[in-house]
Amino acid sequence: MPSRSAxxxxxxxxxxxxxILRAILARxxxxxxxxxxxxxxxxxxRTPSGSVVATTDTLVHGPDFxxxxxxxxxxxxxxxxxxxxxxxxxxxxxxxxxxALAVPRDLRLSFVERLAxxxxxxxxxxxPGCAVVGGDLTVSDVLTVAVTAxxxxxxxxxxxxxxxxxxxxxxxxxxxGHAAHGLAVLFGRFRDxxxxxxxxxxxxxxxxxxxxxxxxxxxxxxxxxxxASVAGATSMMDxxxxxxxxxxxxxxxxDVTLELSRASLGDNPERALAGGxxxxxxxxxxxxxxxxxxxxxxxxxxxxxxxxxxxxxxxxIDGWDPYRDWDSTAG
Numbered sequence: 001m002p003s004r005s006a007x008x009x010x011x012x013x014x015x016x017x018x019x020i021l022r023a024i025l026a027r028x029x030x031x032x033x034x035x036x037x038x039x040x041x042x043x044x045x046r047t048p049s050g051s052v053v054a055t056t057d058t059l060v061h062g063p064d065f066x067x068x069x070x071x072x073x074x075x076x077x078x079x080x081x082x083x084x085x086x087x088x089x090x091x092x093x094x095x096x097x098x099x100a101l102a103v104p105r106d107l108r109l110s111f112v113e114r115l116a117x118x119x120x121x122x123x124x125x126x127x128p129g130c131a132v133v134g135g136d137l138t139v140s141d142v143l144t145v146a147v148t149a150x151x152x153x154x155x156x157x158x159x160x161x162x163x164x165x166x167x168x169x170x171x172x173x174x175x176x177g178h179a180a181h182g183l184a185v186l187f188g189r190f191r192d193x194x195x196x197x198x199x200x201x202x203x204x205x206x207x208x209x210x211x212x213x214x215x216x217x218x219x220x221x222x223x224x225x226x227x228a229s230v231a232g233a234t235s236m237m238d239x240x241x242x243x244x245x246x247x248x249x250x251x252x253x254x255d256v257t258l259e260l261s262r263a264s265l266g267d268n269p270e271r272a273l274a275g276g277x278x279x280x281x282x283x284x285x286x287x288x289x290x291x292x293x294x295x296x297x298x299x300x301x302x303x304x305x306x307x308x309x310x311x312x313x314x315x316x317i318d319g320w321d322p323y324r325d326w327d328s329t330a331g
Contacts, residue, residue, distance in 0.1 A: 004110040012112070013105025017137060023109055024101075024137075027116035031123075031131035033095035033152070043133035045096050045150060053151035053158065055086040061143040068196035069186050072111040074216045075145060076118025081218045082240065083149035084127050085279040088225025089238040091159035092151030094130040097123065099147050102140035115145070118217075126222045156229050164235040164254035164284040170298035171290060173221045173228070173281040175214060176243055177268050180275020182208075182215025220279040224293045228283050231291040236283040244273040244308060244315045246282060251307035254284075259309040260298035273315065 012020060030037050036044035045052075059065055059079055070078070080097060087094040099119060103112065116132070123130045130149075164170075185208050190197050199212065213219075220238070228236055235254055239246045243265070251258045265272040284300055285291075306314040 004108075004113070009108045009110045011105060012103055012107050012109060012139075015109060020103075020109065020112060021137060023113050024116040027113060028120055028132040031096060031133070032129045034131065034133050037131075037133045038135075043096065043098070045133065047095075047152055049153045049155045051153050051158075053087055053090045053092040053153060054148065055083055055151075056146065056148040057083050057086070058144060058146040066186075066196040067143070068198055069190065070216055072114030073118040073121075076115035076120075077122040077217045078118075079115075079145045079147050080119045080122035081126060081220055082277075082279055083147045084122070084130065084222050085218075085220035085238040085240070085281070087127075087149050087151035088220065088222045089159075089236050089281055090151065090153070091156060091225055091229025091233065091236065092153045093226055094123075094127040094149055094151045094222065096130060096133040096150045097147055098150075099132055099135035099145065100137075101135065102138050102142070102144040102146075104141055104143055105139060107143065122217075126219060154226075159225075159229050159233050159236040159283075161235050161237050161250045161253035164250060164256050164258070164300050166256060166300055166302045167287060168234055168284040168300040169287055169290065169296045170247075170258050170260065170300060171283050171285060171294040171296050172239070172243075173224045173283070173294045174239075174278060176239070176266060176278055176280060177271035177275045178211050178214035179218060179277040179279075180215075180242075180271050181268075182211035182213070183275075183277070185211055186215065215277065218277065218279050221281060221293060224281055224291070227291045227293065228281065228285075231285065232289050233283045233285055236281060239278045239280045239282050241276045242274050243278075243282070248307045248315075250282060250284075251303075254300075255303050257301045257304045257307055257309060258298055259301055259312065262311050264295070264297040269310075273310070 025038050033046045084094045237250050247258050262269045308315045
């Protein structure tokens with residue numbers, strides 16, 4: 001859709017709620033699962049399997065994104081992608097998003113239009129058939145995007161974190177550590193003291209563009225969640241807080257130990273283990289099952305003293321914890 005000129009881009013505080021909503025809804029599209037979309041008190045979504053998978057995630061300016069680094073499109077895309085990944089991690093197919101926006105009055109209308117574009121195009125690219133079907137709008141001093149995602153299991157059981165068994169293989173679909181690399185680039189190269197500054201493409205080195213894309217516009221392997229479920233995954237989860245921390249959560253839920261191979265974690269194993277926001281899929285499979293798109297990174301063993309081992313040694317690396325780590329990246 002055409003972008004607004006500077007002369008036709010009012011601040012949100014100068015227009016009505018109806019104007020903002022019409023601008024957003026003009027950029028959404030119905031999905032094949034939608035019986036009744038935006039415009040009523042609630043949406044109506046088809047659930048052929050009779051079960052609904054639901055998740056929610058909130059992105060707040062400061063700890064989750066910075067406007068100096070993320071435009072409206074980036075924020076919309078990322079808000080969709082991180083929720084779609086949670087649906088995929090249950091082995092479900094995403095069907096709908098509900099989006100609640102809390103926006104400052106001085107934000108431009110074009111920003112929320114681009115945010116809606118990012119939401120729509122992320123759904124189209126990552127989860128065809130899924131779309132924004134409703135939400136809420138309010139005013140706030142702090143820009144906040146809260147997304148609820150719904151998914152359909154299509155008659156299958158959900159794949160949870162609790163089903164890994166000794167003898168299974170541990171596998172990953174998606175990249176590890178790239179988003180953390182992108183965040184390191186932002187905080188290391190695009191700050192003036194404690195203040196984030198706009199990203200200047202001329203300052204990017206080889207490999208940094210892909211790392212920034214992984215951080216600002218992640219592309220999780222959404223379709224592989226259903227594929228893993230159909231293939232017989234025994235457990236699965238989205239890696240959002242770093243492989244070490246999330247593997248520990250899966251190990252605890254399944255009452256097993258995951259032994260990972262450092263050589264399978266790429267060129268920077270420490271970043272792969274500690275970095276967050278990859279939104280790759282971590283799954284376990286019977287040893288004779290490995291669907292296309294997944295790669296083996298370890299094995300499942302009977303529960304020992306430690307939940308996660310790397311080449312036989314206990315892992316001391318934690319992942320992202322906003323309550324502990326936010327101050328170290330705030331600015």
